[in-house]
Structures are given as C-alpha cells and as structure tokens.
Amino acid sequence: MNKWLEMQVFAQVVEAGSFVGAARTLDMSRAAVSRYVSDLEARLGARLLQRTTRTLSVTDEGERFYQRCRDLLEGVAAAEAEITAHGGEAVGPLKVNAPVSFGILHLAGVWASFAALHPKVSVEVTLTDRLSDIVEEGFDLAVRISRLQNSSLVARPLATARMALCASPAYLARAGTPVHPRELAGHAVLAYSHWAGGDEWEFQGPDGRVSVRTTPFLRANNGDTCRAGALLHQGVVLQPTFLVGEDLAQGRLVELCPGYRADGMGIYAMYGSRKHLPPRVRLLIDFLVAHFAQPRWPDGA
Numbered sequence: 001m002n003k004w005l006e007m008q009v010f011a012q013v014v015e016a017g018s019f020v021g022a023a024r025t026l027d028m029s030r031a032a033v034s035r036y037v038s039d040l041e042a043r044l045g046a047r048l049l050q051r052t053t054r055t056l057s058v059t060d061e062g063e064r065f066y067q068r069c070r071d072l073l074e075g076v077a078a079a080e081a082e083i084t085a086h087g088g089e090a091v092g093p094l095k096v097n098a099p100v101s102f103g104i105l106h107l108a109g110v111w112a113s114f115a116a117l118h119p120k121v122s123v124e125v126t127l128t129d130r131l132s133d134i135v136e137e138g139f140d141l142a143v144r145i146s147r148l149q150n151s152s153l154v155a156r157p158l159a160t161a162r163m164a165l166c167a168s169p170a171y172l173a174r175a176g177t178p179v180h181p182r183e184l185a186g187h188a189v190l191a192y193s194h195w196a197g198g199d200e201w202e203f204q205g206p207d208g209r210v211s212v213r214t215t216p217f218l219r220a221n222n223g224d225t226c227r228a229g230a231l232l233h234q235g236v237v238l239q240p241t242f243l244v245g246e247d248l249a250q251g252r253l254v255e256l257c258p259g260y261r262a263d264g265m266g267i268y269a270m271y272g273s274r275k276h277l278p279p280r281v282r283l284l285i286d287f288l289v290a291h292f293a294q295p296r297w298p299d300g301a
Contacts, residue, residue, distance in 0.1 A: 009036040090118035090280035097142040103127040155268040161240035163262040166253040170233040188235030191216035205260035245298035
C-alpha cells in the first residue's frame with residue numbers, strides 16, 4: 001500500500017477531470033489509475049468519485065479529501081524546491097558537541113567565523129567532557145579527542161594531541177624530578193578522571209612499554225582543573241599539549257622523563273553517516289579541517 005501515491009493519483013484525476021487524462025499526465029495505464037483510486041476508496045470506506053460511462057464528478061467527501069491532499073502535495077513540493085534551490089548552501093540549524101577545555105581554548109572563535117561565512121546557519125554548541133551519544137542526542141557533529149575505536153560513527157581527522165607528563169619547577173624543587181615513569185609512584189598526582197587507562201599510566205621508552213600505577217590525590221573530569229593544580233605547584237599531571245603546550249614553552253611547567261612518551265590521541269570531527277550529509281554539516285567539517293591544517297598550539301617538546 002502506497003498512501004502517498006494513492007493521493008497523488010486521486011488528486012491528478014480530480015484535476016484532469018478523467019482517468020484517461022490522469023493516466024497520460026502520470027505516465028500510467030488507465031487501469032492502474034483506476035485501481036489506485038478504488039484502493040483508496042476501499043481503505044477510506046468512502047466514495048470519492050461518481051463515475052458513469054460518460055461523466056466523472058467529485059463527491060462532497062472527495063472534494064474535502066482532495067483539498068487535504070492538495071495541501072500535503074504542495075507542502076512537499078515546496079520543501080523539495082527549497083532544498084534543491086539551496087543546493088550546496090549551508091542553511092538551517094547546526095547542533096555541535098565538543099569537550100570543555102578544547103572547546104573553550106581552540107573552538108570558541110570557530111563557530112562565529114563559520115556563521116559569518118554562512119549567515120543562513122544557526123549554531124548551537126554544547127560543551128561537555130561526557131561521552132555523548134551523537135545520534136540519540138540529536139547532534140549533527142561532535143569534536144572528539146580519543147584513540148579511535150571501532151564505531152558506527154564517521155570520523156574525519158582534524159589534528160593530533162601529544163600527551164605531556166609535567167610539573168612546575170617549584171614542585172620539582174620540593175619533591176625531586178622523576179627521570180623514569182616508575183618514580184611517579186612516589187609523587188603527588190593530579191589525574192584526569194576520563195583517562196582511558198584510569199590510574200595506570202603507560203609510556204613508550206627505550207626499554208619498551210612501561211606501566212606505572214599512580215595514586216592521585218586529586219581526580220577531575222576536566223583537564224583545566226588538573227593544569228591549575230600543577231601551576232599551583234601541587235603535583236604532576238599528564239595532559240595534552242593543546243592545554244599545557246604554552247605553559248611548557250614559557251617554562252611555567254617542565255616536561256618530565258625525557259625519552260618516555262604516553263600514547264597521543266587524535267582529534268576528530270565525528271558524525272552519524274556520510275549518506276545524505278546536509279551541506280551545512282559538510283561545510284562545517286571542511287571548515288574545521290582547514291582551520292586545524294596549521295598548528296594551533298605549541299608542542300612543548
């Protein structure tokens with residue numbers, strides 16, 4: 001049963017004034033047109049057309065139903081025309097999700113710049129370090145910082161995030177400077193609570209992979225909180241250079257355990273599907289890729 005096609009055929013019969021005329025316009029056989037109208041009447045339990053061998057007239061019920069059909073058909077035609085007219089133009093609302101610290105430091109100005117280029121777009125940004133369900137929560141796009149796992153989402157790489165193990169000079173003068181990751185077990189640690197490894201921190205070095213279990217005195221679900229503690233000389237942090245790169249470059253923090261590196265993470269634009277991707281989403285992804293084509297923060301190395 002194709003209700004939409006039934007309505008189209010019925011409306012065309014009314015407008016053509018005959019089954020033959022409707023069949024010609026719709027490029028169907030007269031028998032097919034008659035069958036669609038009969039099926040529609042049977043489903044509705046009402047006669048919409050009065051037929052004789054010579055004349056065809058619309059019943060009162062048929063006239064009311066025709067007006068409803070006409071409104072629906074014209075509404076769909078207008079919607080299709082609007083989409084087609086815009087073509088590749090960015091139009092409509094964009095709902096975006098991004099991590100808190102990265103969103104404030106490196107994305108805050110991006111949205112307004114994109115909107116200035118595409119004035120028919122409205123952007124709604126939600127910052128959270130919680131792993132949101134993009135599809136379930138209705139986001140068009142999410143910026144994610146992760147080691148990419150198998151996912152039903154499509155991921156477009158934007159940049160990479162190197163992880164830096166560091167502390168302030170004043171803390172190191174007080175507590176000593178670790179030269180091997182295993183020495184972290186004896187140090188005050190401020191930990192990011194969403195870190196995939198939890199309290200187990202892993203590094204790659206000249207003697208292979210090294211794992212050390214830390215004992216954080218502070219856990220926070222936001223990297224800026226950990227960074228603030230490190231700048232107040234409270235302990236050691238493992239944070240991405242997009243957050244602490246400038247501190248390392250200015251000497252406010254010192255990178256520890258030279259020769260040992262934690263695995264980095266990718267920064268991605270993630271979205272639900274490549275199929276029928278709205279122009280506004282595609283153009284925003286391209287804008288983000290171009291924006292991060294050049295380094296946006298000191299690496300700190």
